[in-house]
Amino acid sequence: MEGALSKALRAGRWIVFDDIDRASMEMLVLIADVLEALNSILSGDLVLTSRGDVEAIPRHPNFRLFACMNPATDVGKKDLPPHLSVLFTRIHVPPPDDNREALVAIIEQYLDGPLVLDVADLYTDFKKQATAREIVDGSLAPHYSMRTLTRALSFAVNTPLNLRRAVAEGWMMAFMMALDPPSIARVQPLLERHLGTHPAASFSIPPGPLPPLPSRLVLTPSVSRKLVDLSRAILARYPVLIQGPTSSGKTSAIEHLARTTGHRFVRINNHEHTDLQEYLGTHMTDQSGNLVFQEGLLVTAVRQGHWIVLDELNLAPTDVLEALNRLLDDNRELLIPETGEIVKPHPQFMLFATQNPPGLYAGRKVLSRAFRNRFLEVHFDDVPNDELETILCERCQIAPSYARKIVQVFEELRHRRQTSRVFESKHSFATLRDLFRWAERGAIGYEQLARDGYMLLAERARNEEDKVVIKEVLEGVMKVALTISQRSLV
Numbered sequence: 001m002e003g004a005l006s007k008a009l010r011a012g013r014w015i016v017f018d019d020i021d022r023a024s025m026e027m028l029v030l031i032a033d034v035l036e037a038l039n040s041i042l043s044g045d046l047v048l049t050s051r052g053d054v055e056a057i058p059r060h061p062n063f064r065l066f067a068c069m070n071p072a073t074d075v076g077k078k079d080l081p082p083h084l085s086v087l088f089t090r091i092h093v094p095p096p097d098d099n100r101e102a103l104v105a106i107i108e109q110y111l112d113g114p115l116v117l118d119v120a121d122l123y124t125d126f127k128k129q130a131t132a133r134e135i136v137d138g139s140l141a142p143h144y145s146m147r148t149l150t151r152a153l154s155f156a157v158n159t160p161l162n163l164r165r166a167v168a169e170g171w172m173m174a175f176m177m178a179l180d181p182p183s184i185a186r187v188q189p190l191l192e193r194h195l196g197t198h199p200a201a202s203f204s205i206p207p208g209p210l211p212p213l214p215s216r217l218v219l220t221p222s223v224s225r226k227l228v229d230l231s232r233a234i235l236a237r238y239p240v241l242i243q244g245p246t247s248s249g250k251t252s253a254i255e256h257l258a259r260t261t262g263h264r265f266v267r268i269n270n271h272e273h274t275d276l277q278e279y280l281g282t283h284m285t286d287q288s289g290n291l292v293f294q295e296g297l298l299v300t301a302v303r304q305g306h307w308i309v310l311d312e313l314n315l316a317p318t319d320v321l322e323a324l325n326r327l328l329d330d331n332r333e334l335l336i337p338e339t340g341e342i343v344k345p346h347p348q349f350m351l352f353a354t355q356n357p358p359g360l361y362a363g364r365k366v367l368s369r370a371f372r373n374r375f376l377e378v379h380f381d382d383v384p385n386d387e388l389e390t391i392l393c394e395r396c397q398i399a400p401s402y403a404r405k406i407v408q409v410f411e412e413l414r415h416r417r418q419t420s421r422v423f424e425s426k427h428s429f430a431t432l433r434d435l436f437r438w439a440e441r442g443a444i445g446y447e448q449l450a451r452d453g454y455m456l457l458a459e460r461a462r463n464e465e466d467k468v469v470i471k472e473v474l475e476g477v478m479k480v481a482l483t484i485s486q487r488s489l490v
């Protein structure tokens with residue numbers, strides 16, 4: 001099968017190797033061979049000896065080859081090998097926002113009047129705060145670029161609100177949802193100074209094809225704020241990356257919105273051994289013995305307009321992240337390498353990803369700024385303990401004193417996970433669903449409550465050290481002594 005390069009060479013198309021520095025060494029060697037052949041042969045024709053060709057592919061006079069890459073200062077980025085770099089004419093493209101005149105010209109594509117300069121000043125102030133690391137998104141300084149700005153302005157001009165109010169809502173979506181609460185408090189006055197208003201709208205999500213289903217999510221104040229942020233991002237139809245600690249409600253909030261608006265909810269749990277075939281699919285034999293292509297979960301979701309959540313994205317292998325690039329970019333398409341098909345997303349398709357902060361949880365890698373910038377980022381804080389107690393009481397119908405003890409155990413286990421190497425295996429830590437199961441067991445007395453907690457949390461742990469820690473925490477919080485038989489510890 002003829003590839004994109006040889007087709008472009010024959011037909012006179014312009015071809016771009018995007019993020020060429022992320023290509024494998026094998027691919028870089030192949031590209032170098034092609035460039036040397038094109039540069040050394042007077043006619044510019046190309047013979048693909050790697051596939052056994054003896055006849056040259058004629059080079060169309062309009063054929064052009066480009067490559068793009070980010071500077072090697074970002075995570076996962078590297079410089080091209082010298083022998084390949086010299087084959088290109090290198091051009092450095094500075095960011096447009098380095099030039100005030102260019103920045104204003106870009107904003108004028110969306111707005112007019114005095115608001116243009118107000119937005120330019122607002123963007124400049126946000127960039128200064130981020131560069132000085134005075135604001136953070138989780139544990140890192142945010143990275144603002146032209147993509148961030150144009151997303152905010154696109155949202156504003158397509159939102160039926162007063163224009164200044166719409167810009168404030170778009171700014172909240174693109175610039176502020178990734179920030180932690182202290183950082184939001186720091187930049188909130190900037191919106192009021194430059195725009196004269198602040199975001200305070202609620203949003204209605206268009207209904208999906210399925211009948212709405214009830215949700216058991218308890219709408220406490222912090223949960224409601226998270227839902228408003230997600231609704232704002234969903235209306236913009238950009239991929240959403242939610243960063244927050246374990247059990248801060250990242251996946252539950254998405255599932256709640258999907259169920260109540262009639263969208264199918266699909267989830268992929270990532271880990272260091274996640275196979276790309278789970279995303280894209282693979283060839284397999286059917287009942288008749290014929291070889292057929294079985295689509296992966298991501299391909300089906302893209303075709304049919306499902307809402308898909310990629311849990312623990314920063315645990316996924318590099319080849320999985322690379323496969324997502326094309327779908328996350330502005331052209332929004334998914335390539336299936338095994339079939340060569342390019343799939344355009346259904347209008348109702350939404351992609352969400354979640355991750356724990358990489359500096360606080362073992363095994364999590366730092367995603368590159370360029371990759372993260374393809375998402376709208378949302379920061380989720382822990383559910384406050386008083387709200388978590390309220391959620392347990394309302395959802396599970398238990399006494400407030402029992403809810404308080406369960407939350408204390410959960411908080412201590414979460415603290416130990418962040419400060420040591422316990423609970424590193426996939427099945428070793430409690431989620432909010434585990435707390436609900438624990439509370440719904442109907443224990444009478446703290447000893448029974450502690451025993452139920454041990455049976456739920458420790459019995460599934462594969463690491464003996466995890467079981468010991470869980471027992472210690474339960475005994476300390478419940479003020480009881482648990483006598484566990486040897487059989488239950490195995």
